Amino acid sequence: DGGITQSPKYLFRKEGQNVTLSCEQNLNHDAMYWYRQDPGQGLRLIYYSQIVNDFQKGDIAEGYSVSREKKESFPLTVTSAQKNPTAFYLCASSFGRTGQSSYEQYFGPGTRLTVT
Amino acid sequence: SQQGEEDPQALSIQEGENATMNCSYKTSINNLQWYRQNSGRGLVHLILIRSNEREKHSGRLRVTLDTSKKSSSLLITASRAADTASYFCAPGFQGGSEKLVFGKGTKLTVNP
Numbered sequence: 001d002g003g004i005t006q007s008p009k010y011l012f013r014k015e016g017q018n019v020t021l022s023c024e025q026n027l028n029h030d031a032m033y034w035y036r037q038d039p040g041q042g043l044r045l046i047y048y049s050q051i052v053n054d055f056q057k058g059d060i061a062e063g064y065s066v067s068r069e070k071k072e073s074f075p076l077t078v079t080s081a082q083k084n085p086t087a088f089y090l091c092a093s094s095f096g097r098t099g100q101s102s103y104e105q106y107f108g109p110g111t112r113l114t115v116t
Numbered sequence: 117s118q119q120g121e122e123d124p125q126a127l128s129i130q131e132g133e134n135a136t137m138n139c140s141y142k143t144s145i146n147n148l149q150w151y152r153q154n155s156g157r158g159l160v161h162l163i164l165i166r167s168n169e170r171e172k173h174s175g176r177l178r179v180t181l182d183t184s185k186k187s188s189s190l191l192i193t194a195s196r197a198a199d200t201a202s203y204f205c206a207p208g209f210q211g212g213s214e215k216l217v218f219g220k221g222t223k224l225t226v227n228p
Contacts, residue, residue: 033215035218040220041220042119042204042218042219042220042221043159043204043218045215045217048215058215059217088156090158090159092158092159104149104161104164105149105151105159105161105206105216106161107158107159107160108158109157109158110156110157110158112156
């Protein structure tokens with residue numbers, strides 16, 4: 001059963017704590033992405049990775065960190081430096097090869113993070 | 117900025133009616149994608165139209181692309197309550213990497 005999974009669906013943290021969101025895919029995709037979505041807003045790109053052991057900052061990378069040690073996994077850490085971390089976080093993947101046209105992105109179900 | 121902008125921001129129609137959403141962008145593209153997002157869920161890819169195509173169909177969906185006007189439209193025919201969702205366009209810009217930039221979307225409500 002191929003797909004992209006995110007866990008957990010809901011996450012609650014106290015202010016000042018780091019938290020790591022999981023994203024796993026078994027689609028054999030090279031590229032993976034993290035987006036943030038605030039209520040009534042579109043998606044904003046946090047980080048993306050086109051190949052293992054490499055990743056690039058998106059539009060709102062400050063306060064976040066990622067790793068890409070395995071092709072299947074692209075965890076996102078929301079650090080205490082992120083000023084307003086409460087949001088809906090979406091992970092996606094695509095075949096993506098550098099220099100090629102944009103490919104269809106497959107999205108996970110999302111993680112809703114609440115920080116109080 | 118390099119993103120698509122959807123119009124209108126919100127659209128409310130009755131079941132059975134057609135729904136039309138528009139997307140405008142500013143620089144040359146290789147292709148353009150449309151996605152749907154049900155409330156509280158991830159996005160689902162609907163259709164990709166390439167820059168050399170003018171129209172594409174998928175079931176009750178019809179997408180048009182006018183590169184001279186830098187615009188695209190998504191038409192949903194004979195809408196159903198299940199079509200209630202937000203719809204996003206994502207232009208694939210020439211010379212860009214694999215990243216897509218999403219706008220704020222059109223929130224479609226189909227009333228039964």
